[in-house]
């Protein structure tokens with residue numbers, strides 16, 4: 632019988648990878664290294680960053696921030712390094728525990744490190760409406 636530790640899965644990139652990702656131009660070596668380690672997730676994450684699919688909302692007057700990744704047909708709500716509303720996060724991270732993150736979480740980290748995301752400002756009133764959409768997990 633396998634006893635599973637009852638811990639929260641946290642995605643955390645090692646400092647060496649943060650350093651690689653923060654370079655202005657990624658070399659072929661950087662890309663190969665990250666592809667070896669994260670596979671298809673890295674490829675999809677990098678593409679999402681290049682296509683500017685990561686958005687950081689700042690709401691006023693609370694100054695709270697929210698990260699969103701645009702997926703096909705809908706937007707995914709992200710809590711950096713911790714949570715995503717997509718189906719694969721639910722299945723692979725929460726239920727089967729075969730991963731600690733989905734490609735959206737990786738994309739958010741890459742976008743934040745490389746400062747390659749879109750910034751949007753909105754109001755707290757608007758945020759309440761947006762949250763109804765973002766909280767969907769289907």
Ligand SMILES: [Zn+2]
Nearest residue numbers: 715717733735
């Ligand atoms: Zn996700």
